[in-house]
Amino acid sequence: xxKLNDVYFNYHNDTPRELQVLRGVSLSLGEGEYISLVGNNGxxxxxLAKIICGLLKPSEGTVIWSSEESNRLIPGHRTRVGLILxxxxxxxxxxxxxxxxxxxxxxxxxxLVEMKRKVEDTLRSLHLxxxxxxxxxxxxxxxxxKLAIASIVVMEPECLILDEATVSLDYRSKEQxxxxxxxxxxxxxxxxxxxxSSIDEVISSERVILLDKGKILYDDQVSSFLKxxxxxxxxxxxxxxxxxxxxxxxxxxxxxxxxxxxxxxxxRLLWEYQYRT
Amino acid sequence: xxxxxxxxxSIVMGISVQNLTHIYNYxxxxxxxxxxxxxxxxxxxxxxAVLGGAGxxxxxLAQHVNGLLFPTSGKVIVNGTTVKPxxxxxxxxxxxxxxxxxxxxxxxxxxxFEEVAFGLRNLGFSEEVVESQVQEALNLVGFMPSxxxxxxxxxxxxxxxxKVALAGIIAMKSSILVLDEPTSGLDIRSKKEVLTFLKxxxxxxxxxxxxxxxxxxEALSICERGIILSEGKQVYQGDLPEYFIKNEDWKYLxxxxxxxxxxxxxxxxxxxxxxxxxxxxLELIKEIEKCFKTIKT
Ligand SMILES: Nc1ncnc2c1ncn2[C@@H]1O[C@H](COP(=O)(O)OP(=O)(O)OP(=O)(O)O)[C@@H](O)[C@H]1O
Ligand SMILES: Nc1ncnc2c1ncn2[C@@H]1O[C@H](COP(=O)(O)OP(=O)(O)OP(=O)(O)O)[C@@H](O)[C@H]1O
Ligand SMILES: [Mg+2]
Ligand SMILES: [Mg+2]
Numbered sequence: 001x002x003k004l005n006d007v008y009f010n011y012h013n014d015t016p017r018e019l020q021v022l023r024g025v026s027l028s029l030g031e032g033e034y035i036s037l038v039g040n041n042g043x044x045x046x047x048l049a050k051i052i053c054g055l056l057k058p059s060e061g062t063v064i065w066s067s068e069e070s071n072r073l074i075p076g077h078r079t080r081v082g083l084i085l086x087x088x089x090x091x092x093x094x095x096x097x098x099x100x101x102x103x104x105x106x107x108x109x110x111x112l113v114e115m116k117r118k119v120e121d122t123l124r125s126l127h128l129x130x131x132x133x134x135x136x137x138x139x140x141x142x143x144x145x146k147l148a149i150a151s152i153v154v155m156e157p158e159c160l161i162l163d164e165a166t167v168s169l170d171y172r173s174k175e176q177x178x179x180x181x182x183x184x185x186x187x188x189x190x191x192x193x194x195x196x197s198s199i200d201e202v203i204s205s206e207r208v209i210l211l212d213k214g215k216i217l218y219d220d221q222v223s224s225f226l227k228x229x230x231x232x233x234x235x236x237x238x239x240x241x242x243x244x245x246x247x248x249x250x251x252x253x254x255x256x257x258x259x260x261x262x263x264x265x266x267x268r269l270l271w272e273y274q275y276r277t
Numbered sequence: 278x279x280x281x282x283x284x285x286x287s288i289v290m291g292i293s294v295q296n297l298t299h300i301y302n303y304x305x306x307x308x309x310x311x312x313x314x315x316x317x318x319x320x321x322x323x324x325x326a327v328l329g330g331a332g333x334x335x336x337x338l339a340q341h342v343n344g345l346l347f348p349t350s351g352k353v354i355v356n357g358t359t360v361k362p363x364x365x366x367x368x369x370x371x372x373x374x375x376x377x378x379x380x381x382x383x384x385x386x387x388x389x390f391e392e393v394a395f396g397l398r399n400l401g402f403s404e405e406v407v408e409s410q411v412q413e414a415l416n417l418v419g420f421m422p423s424x425x426x427x428x429x430x431x432x433x434x435x436x437x438x439x440k441v442a443l444a445g446i447i448a449m450k451s452s453i454l455v456l457d458e459p460t461s462g463l464d465i466r467s468k469k470e471v472l473t474f475l476k477x478x479x480x481x482x483x484x485x486x487x488x489x490x491x492x493x494x495e496a497l498s499i500c501e502r503g504i505i506l507s508e509g510k511q512v513y514q515g516d517l518p519e520y521f522i523k524n525e526d527w528k529y530l531x532x533x534x535x536x537x538x539x540x541x542x543x544x545x546x547x548x549x550x551x552x553x554x555x556x557x558x559l560e561l562i563k564e565i566e567k568c569f570k571t572i573k574t
Binding site: 011030039041042048086087089090100134135138139140141142143144162163164167168169170171172173197215236237241242244245248249252254262265266267269270272273276277 | 285301302307309314320329330331332336378379381430432433435437440458461463464465466467468469491504531532533534536537539540543544548549558561562565566568569572
């Protein structure tokens with residue numbers, strides 16, 4: 001669906017190749033894929049996101065959607081990609097919550113009935129429906145963030161990029177966002193790229209891409225990533241609690257295998273317990 | 278007030294919030310009660326967490342401590358001075374350093390150096406002191422000062438902006454830090470470094486840290502006590518570990534469950550006879566071991 005070939009980028013034209021923000025990034029993205037993009041501050045993640053959605057143009061290399069080249073910034077191309085930023089103030093308009101979410105669909109001249117239904121479904125799935133008549137500027141930080149997500153999600157872009165879009169959300173809201181995007185992934189084959197530094201979020205995805213000083217240093221399945229302690233260390237990730245607890249329990253001879261979910265840990269412990277009694 | 282040798286002197290240091298109610302757009306359309314009779318106090322050297330779901334009133338509460346908002350009713354007293362319109366806000370902002378939920382809201386300097394120096398210059402420090410404190414602060418958040426000082430703060434990456442905002446208050450050496458989700462957007466290493474720094478800073482300066490976060494783990498690592506808000510009301514105020522060990526209503530408050538106790542509860546639900554009144558990982562592992570030791574072989 002999308003292919004990046006040897007992409008270079010810099011914010012200043014005259015920067016030498018080796019000091020650029022992106023230095024030869026190549027990757028491909030298929031329909032319905034769910035990727036975590038990780039890397040240190042300043043490694044180029046947001047820049048890469050903007051390249052993918054056509055907000056920035058590579059200084060070298062190509063970004064190819066299916067067959068066409070977006071290097072020339074095809075007008076209208078942006079609706080293919082929905083980018084959600086960390087700071088919602090950059091993408092929320094004035095008016096009410098409902099108007100904000102309807103805005104994009106209105107521009108696409110979506111039939112009224114369909115538009116109303118989509119807006120309601122999206123607001124309900126993010127638990128914002130009871131705030132639908134609220135002026136957007138009166139929302140709390142997290143509520144605004146959810147609204148920004150709703151306004152993009154409602155457009156059902158082919159590819160959804162969440163640039164640290166859930167960092168300021170509470171626990172439940174994070175769950176609601178995850179459910180909402182997983183639904184889109186399943187029903188519409190929407191590809192998801194989440195930029196994150198949360199191991200729990202990484203675990204809910206399928207593939208990890210690690211960006212380091214503008215280069216891709218790692219690109220593999222999440223299951224392999226979790227077992228690769230060298231790469232986990234490099235970026236500073238701690239194992240999720242269940243994993244490290246299960247490792248400790250193995251050390252104490254209570255269980256025999258590493259567990260990757262809480263349920264798995266509970267089941268395994270229970271099994272061992274019953275086996276021994 | 279304490280009377281000493283005939284001189285009346287306020288010795289009430291720290292923060293005291295008394296029956297604080299905040300109504301946005303009071304008596305206007307969209308009137309909204311964001312805080313409802315909140316009371317707590319924080320002493321010098323304490324870390325105090327503010328927990329609660331989206332829209333529960335955390336940022337509203339934070340903004341009362343440095344006079345960005347004033348109570349609709351009730352009182353906020355900082356180091357003996359009641360925060361109200363007309364008080365010496367410059368003095369207050371010198372005492373209280375704040376990092377906003379979104380750092381863009383507080384970055385307006387033309388260069389990173391100007392940005393971090395802003396508060397210090399306002400307080401009338403000499404350029405020499407400004408120079409050295411800015412350097413130190415930039416170092417502390419993990420920057421190479423020479424590489425970053427001339428950059429435009431608004432043209433930095435998300436995490437870099439957050440670090441500049443943090444450096445701004447670190448340079449001020451404020452005795453009260455109000456931090457609204459200060460680690461969001463930081464990479465994993467920087468997050469750990471900032472948390473370590475804050476713990477040391479608090480100890481070394483007997484500083485107060487008001488810490489707003491969605492991460493219970495972060496709250497517990499920085500703070501002993503805290504307040505839990507739900508729809509503007511205070512659900513709990515006091516010792517944090519104790520709350521999460523004794524109660525289970527956190528399940529309904531949109532706050533992150535205490536992970537180790539959560540696991541213990543799952544084990545218990547599945548039928549293991551385990552004591553779930555624990556909070557740390559070590560306690561959990563000990564309880565699991567204890568449970569297995571009861572098996573007679
Ligand atoms: N508008 C801009 N003008 C100039 N330089 C920029 C601009 N935006 C970002 N940069 C620089 O480009 C580099 C990569 O920035 P980018 O925002 O892509 O990083 P990131 O990986 O998203 O980091 P973070 O985790 O902090 O959000 C950084 O060194 C940053 O300072
Ligand atoms: N200027 C305003 N006018 C009216 N209502 C407001 C205003 N600002 C915030 N509110 C409302 O007050 C409530 C509390 O907002 P606040 O920003 O304090 O929440 P919060 O706990 O910080 O949430 P979050 O975790 O989402 O940042 C929210 O329901 C919000 O809609
Ligand atoms: Mg970024
Ligand atoms: Mg807030």
